[in-house]
Amino acid sequence: MPYIKRCPECNSISLEYDEQRGEVICRDCGLLVEEKMVDTGQEMRGQTEEGKKRGRGGAPIDMQKFDKGLTTNVGEISDIYKLDSGQTRKFLRLKKWQERVSTSIERNLRLAMSELRRVASFLNLPTVVRDEASRVYNFVLQRGLVRGRSMESVIAACIYSACRSYNIPRTLDEIANASDVERKEIGRTYRFIIRKLNIRVTPSSPKDYISRFSSILHLSPKTQNDAIKTLKRAETAELTSGRGPAGIAAAALYVAALLNNEKKTQREVADVAGITEVTIRNRYKELLERLNLEEKIKIKEAESKLAKEKK
Numbered sequence: 307m308p309y310i311k312r313c314p315e316c317n318s319i320s321l322e323y324d325e326q327r328g329e330v331i332c333r334d335c336g337l338l339v340e341e342k343m344v345d346t347g348q349e350m351r352g353q354t355e356e357g358k359k360r361g362r363g364g365a366p367i368d369m370q371k372f373d374k375g376l377t378t379n380v381g382e383i384s385d386i387y388k389l390d391s392g393q394t395r396k397f398l399r400l401k402k403w404q405e406r407v408s409t410s411i412e413r414n415l416r417l418a419m420s421e422l423r424r425v426a427s428f429l430n431l432p433t434v435v436r437d438e439a440s441r442v443y444n445f446v447l448q449r450g451l452v453r454g455r456s457m458e459s460v461i462a463a464c465i466y467s468a469c470r471s472y473n474i475p476r477t478l479d480e481i482a483n484a485s486d487v488e489r490k491e492i493g494r495t496y497r498f499i500i501r502k503l504n505i506r507v508t509p510s511s512p513k514d515y516i517s518r519f520s521s522i523l524h525l526s527p528k529t530q531n532d533a534i535k536t537l538k539r540a541e542t543a544e545l546t547s548g549r550g551p552a553g554i555a556a557a558a559l560y561v562a563a564l565l566n567n568e569k570k571t572q573r574e575v576a577d578v579a580g581i582t583e584v585t586i587r588n589r590y591k592e593l594l595e596r597l598n599l600e601e602k603i604k605i606k607e608a609e610s611k612l613a614k615e616k617k
Contacts, residue, residue, distance in 0.1 A: 313337055411447060414457070418443055421461050421485075428484040429476060431469070438468035442499070451502055455495055459487045463495035470507045475514040477552050479580040512537050512546060515555035515579070522578045525559065525568055532562035536593065543596045549589065552579045557589030564603055 312319055313332040320333040330340035389397065419440065426436045442464040446452055452460050462485040469476040482489040500507060513534060520530040536558040540546055546554050556579035563570045572586045579586075594600045 313339055414447060414452070415444070418447070418457055418461055421458060422465065425461060425465055425481070425484045429465070429480065431465070431474065431476075432472075435465070435468045435472050435474055438471055439464045442467055442503070442505070445503055446499055449502070451499065456487070456491075458485055459491045459495045460499070461485065462487050462492045463499050466492060466496050467500060467505060467507065470510060471505070473508075473510075473514055475510065475518055477580050510551045512540075512551040512555035512558065515552055516559065519555060519559055519575075519578050523559065523563075523570055523574065525563060525570075526566065529559070529562045529566045529568055532565060533558040536561055536597065536599075539597050540593060545592055545596055550581070550585070553581050553585045553589050555579065556581060556586055557593055560586060560590055561593055561599060561603075565599075565606055567606060567609075 311321075313321065313335065315337045316332065316335045318332055318334040321339060322331045322333050323329075324331065328341065328343040329338060330343070331337070332339055422436065422439055422443065426439065439461075443461060446460060446464065462481050465485075466476065466478065466481050468474075469481075478489045478492055482492055485492070499505070516530055516533050516537070520533070533555070537546070537554065540554065540558065556575045560570065560572065560575045563575075572583045572590075576583045576586050594603065
């Protein structure tokens with residue numbers, strides 16, 4: 307319905323909205339109040355009795371498809387065989403030639419987008435990150451930066467770049483496991499892409515990993531908040547610079563879990579974070595020494611021992 311309430315000429319409220327023409331007309335003075343209005347109603351789908359389509363538009367553009375969802379195919383095999391033999395052979399030839407005339411870029415995109423959807427589904431990434439990764443890969447392919455590199459490594463690097471752009475915490479190890487590409491190869495390709503395309507990516511923060519790690523470890527909200535406070539103190543003490551964000555986040559969660567009597571082994575935290583126990587142990591010792599948390603840890607351990615003895 308129109309948003310205009312009164313006629314500007316006679317101040318009448320008797321307005322008529324013509325849905326076919328997209329116009330608003332005053333019934334009293336005949337003034338054309340509004341014209342060429344956009345129809346915000348539901349798009350009509352389906353067929354009329356004459357067999358003509360009522361829909362005015364097709365499917366939306368999809369960046370995750372090699373043709374963005376705009377290519378028209380000759381037809382499916384089941385539909386072709388409903389025709390007579392002469393027409394069936396004709397459409398089969400057309401379908402074969404449609405595949406032959408596709409360019410190398412289209413063939414590459416067809417395979418690459420399928421791989422991208424597989425890896426993104428494995429990592430459970432949102433649609434906006436998948437579209438961004440598809441867009442980056444299109445730029446890389448159009449500029450000829452794929453040559454000399456495997457398609458899988460470029461796809462993994464584009465997904466990692468999209469995750470960094472939208473602050474989605476995914477480590478290189480997770481993407482390497484999902485794509486079956488070595489971690490070093492993904493990192494090398496990622497640095498090459500952001501340098502060539504001038505992509506500005508903000509450094510990942512350890513805070514981005516806290517919520518996901520704590521959810522997997524089934525830690526309480528208080529432990530999660532304490533871990534974030536520990537990270538803030540670590541940033542003030544300059545403990546986060548030059549160190550992997552996943553390792554710092556895992557160590558902060560481990561410390562917070564000990565302070566809240568939520569026992570988690572270093573092995574459990576390391577497996578969730580995708581790092582080694584040695585990394586957890588080193589970051590844990592640094593946090594205890596620089597933030598003076600040794601006394602609090604000892605007090606909590608003594609209290610837990612007393613509670614066990616009383617039971």
